[in-house]
Amino acid sequence: MKIMILADVHINKAVEENRKKITFNALKNAFKTIPCDLAVFLGDLIHGPDYGNDRESFINDLRNALKFTGNVPFAYVFGNHDSEGAVSKEEILKIVGENKNSLTNGENYVLKMNGETLLFIDSGSEYDGPESCYDVVKPNVINWAKEQIKGEKAILFQHIIIPDIRDVIEQDDNGVFRFKDGVDYTGEMNEEPCPPDINTGELEILSPYLKAMVFGHDHINNFECELKGVKIIQCSCTSVNGYEYPEYQQPTVRLLDTETMTTEIINV
Secondary structure, eight states, X not given: OEEEEEOOOOBOTTSOHHHHHHHHHHHHHHXXXXXXXXXXXXXXXXXXXXXXXXXXXXXXXXXXXXXXXTTOOEEEOOOSSTTSSSSOHHHHHHHHTTSTTBOOOSSSEEEEETTEEEEEEOOXXXXXXXXXXXXXXXXXXXXXXXXXXXXSOEEEEESSXXXXXXXXXXXXXXXXXXXOTTOOOBSOOOSOOXXXXXXXXXXXXXXXXXXXXXXXXXXXXXXXXXXXXXXXXEXXXXXXXXXXXXXXXXXXXXXXXTXXXXXXXXXX
């Protein structure tokens, strides 16, 4: 099975029209040129805060983005910014569901497709308290997920990376974050990973039933490593609307082959 992963598209009302055009062209190119069995929007498809109270523009941009999927089956998982504007998660899910090729089934759900078990978890937005910047995956969601995938080897798709990534990275004398010596990894860490500051045990509890966890959120990181026997896949953004770094202004998607559990980064 081939899964095309689109992370942090960040469709944005506030950016220059040319950047918005580039982003929409990237979506168009991805769905027209890359054969896949499933596409996954890995959160922050649209940047809610920049729309303010302009619900009409938000809804139109979201609908226009989803039109590029054509007939390709797709699944949608929430990022921390999608619902931070005037359009709620319930309304976003309703718009997503207007597309007959959407397999999305709520905020947290499981798909069984082509012999694979695919788990989608909403990692939330901001944490309600000073203990963490980003929200955590709640214990009840983790326990629900465990019951859904018990006895399987599933692939999890979630926007914000797990706190356990901090166990294998360090900051050097120049302030640059990198993997610790001896850690087996591929790809690049170009910014500090930004998980929540509280660990609710998601990896510890779910690792026996997972073969991979796929994350976005950190726009310019594109590495792979292993934690507790689970393959960690960090995807960079499918957009030019993320950060103001000229050297990272190339939209990419990641194509996951579930038979070999290998990935390919493709410029779009």
